Amino acid sequence: MIVTTLEAIPHREVTASLGLVNGSTVRAKNIATDLRAGLRNLVGGELAVYTEMAREAREEALQRMVAQARSLGADAVLGVRFNTAALGPGTAEFLVYGTAVTLTLAVSA
Amino acid sequence: MIVRLNPWLAGAVLSAGYVLGRRDARAHLRDLAVRERESAVVRVEAGAGMPAGDFACVLVVGNCVVAPDAFRRTVGYWRNRAGSRRAGHDEQLVERARREALLRLKDAARSAGAATVIDLHFETTSFAGADLPGPVEVMATGTALVPRPPS
Numbered sequence: 001m002i003v004t005t006l007e008a009i010p011h012r013e014v015t016a017s018l019g020l021v022n023g024s025t026v027r028a029k030n031i032a033t034d035l036r037a038g039l040r041n042l043v044g045g046e047l048a049v050y051t052e053m054a055r056e057a058r059e060e061a062l063q064r065m066v067a068q069a070r071s072l073g074a075d076a077v078l079g080v081r082f083n084t085a086a087l088g089p090g091t092a093e094f095l096v097y098g099t100a101v102t103l104t105l106a107v108s109a
Numbered sequence: 110m111i112v113r114l115n116p117w118l119a120g121a122v123l124s125a126g127y128v129l130g131r132r133d134a135r136a137h138l139r140d141l142a143v144r145e146r147e148s149a150v151v152r153v154e155a156g157a158g159m160p161a162g163d164f165a166c167v168l169v170v171g172n173c174v175v176a177p178d179a180f181r182r183t184v185g186y187w188r189n190r191a192g193s194r195r196a197g198h199d200e201q202l203v204e205r206a207r208r209e210a211l212l213r214l215k216d217a218a219r220s221a222g223a224a225t226v227i228d229l230h231f232e233t234t235s236f237a238g239a240d241l242p243g244p245v246e247v248m249a250t251g252t253a254l255v256p257r258p259p260s
Contacts, residue, residue, distance in 0.1 A: 044178030
């Protein structure tokens with residue numbers, strides 16, 4: 001499955017658009033009760049636990065989107081965009097969406 | 110807040126936050142400068158224009174969450190109460206996160222075998238509470254172009 005931010009892929013032609021696909025997860029982490037983040041709360045700088053949480057959440061959202069595209073019989077998801085919405089302190093929704101399409105090799109050189 | 114509980118403890122926390130926060134920032138900026146020179150081989154473009162050649166398109170992402178130190182957070186809290194908006198997130202802090210996110214995206218592109226990333230987008234999200242400055246994330250996304258040998 002090709003997953004890309006682009007709207008067209010070199011040497012491929014879109015044969016059918018299967019519509020919008022998306023995946024999302026909601027994650028929460030309370031920094032005040034997270035001991036590893038305690039010192040970071042004082043010093044500031046990168047909060048590695050948060051960075052990792054966001055990375056994992058998007059990975060899962062991507063997997064859900066790809067599963068949805070696969071169930072439609074898609075070859076690729078084009079125009080992929082991410083969206084992050086803070087729902088409260090330490091809580092956020094991680095969304096990814098794109099257009100599922102079927103592809104064929106481009107005939108014209 | 111701590112400020113009302115014990116002025117000595119609050120003073121110690123704020124000074125420690127100020128000193129350690131500045132030291133952490135300086136170390137991070139030095140580290141960024143070194144790694145940015147190393148990853149300069151990866152070309153990054155905001156546009157989606159495709160160069161000539163055959164490429165596999167690989168989605169690449171880089172992110173970084175940063176938070177202000179105790180001193181800046183407390184200053185920000187009082188400035189917010191005084192009416193200024195979203196104080197305490199100094200520009201340098203968010204800029205550090207942005208450079209770090211871009212570096213991670215470039216690292217992902219390099220390990221995929223790409224020398225070019227196109228269609229770059231940034232997204233910045235605040236995970237902070239109502240009036241206390243808190244964590245901010247910068248995420249970079251783009252498409253890494255991995256050259257394919259002519260078949």
